[in-house]
Amino acid sequence: MKLNTIAALMALAGICSVGVAAELAEDPEAIRLRIGTGDPVAGKAKSESELCQGCHGEEGVSNVVGVPNLAAQFAPYLIKQLSDFRTQSRRHRIMNAMAExxxxxxxxxxxxxxxxxxxxxxDGAGGPDANAKDLFLYGDVERNLDACASCHESDARGRVSRGVAYPALAGQQSGYLRVQLLNWKAGIRNNSPQGVMNRVASQLTEAEISELANYLSGL
Known part of the structure; x- marks a missing residue:
């Protein structure tokens, strides 16, 4: 779908906010990659009828503790997670049933x-945490710990590269990020490409996980 068609459809549906419009004008290719091949107008109605908005919010910003924000996430990443929920390669009682x-x-x-x-x-989360920022941007050479930014970009807004979508982390709920990192660390969650998140999270301390989650939520 061409970007100008996407923009026109969104505007007609009343779903093109000032922020999104600015980003569309600012970096059309990035927005095209983020939205993917789907129809956002049809998706608005479907997300309401399938009750997605009940937990994740009408605008994709959740008010429910432990439920992730979906706004401005990469569509290919969301599709993969929904597919994994359908096949139960990612386990969550509610999401497995919803995705089915x-x-x-x-x-x-x-x-x-x-x-x-x-x-x-x-709001109210994050802030200048030097330790978390260094871990995110540079990793830790002594532990052979990769920088989070090497996949998620230095602004934590994610990217799509060679068919793999690396999710945006900026602005995500800190509690959700903390739980997911702990799940990666414990092997409860294991659906990342080549198990990269299990390998990275296994090297983080619980204190570092909390620091990173709080730092990223405020970006």
Whole structure:
């Protein structure tokens, strides 16, 4: 789908916020990659009828503790997670049941809608944490610990590279990030490409995980 078509559809549907419009004008290719191949207009209706908005918020910003923000996330990443929930290669009692009822066209449409929303920022969280910032940007050579930014970009807004979507982390709920990193560390969650997140999280202390989660939520 061409970017100008996406923008026109979103504007007609009343879902192109000032923030998204600015980003569309600022970096069209980045927004095209973020939205993917789905129809954000159809996705808005589907995300409501499938009850996605009940937990994740109408604008993809959740008010529920432990439920992730989806706004401005990469659609290909959201599609992968929904697919993993359907096959139960990622386990979550509610999401496994919700994803099971979605069709192959529902996935890209719902993902495109949430990808089209304005980027969230968690109020009151984050802040200048030198240790967390260094870990995120540079990793730790002594531990052979990769920098988070090498996959998620230095601004933590994620990217798509060689068919793999690395999720945006900036503005995500700190509690959600902490739980996911702990799950990666414990091997409870293991659906990252080549197990990279299990390898990275296994080298982080619980204190570092909390620091990183708080730092990223405030970006």
């Amino acid at each position: 009822g979605l069709s192959e066209t529902d996935l890209p449409d719902i993902a495109a809608y949430f990808a089209s929303r304005s980027r969230p920022k968690e």
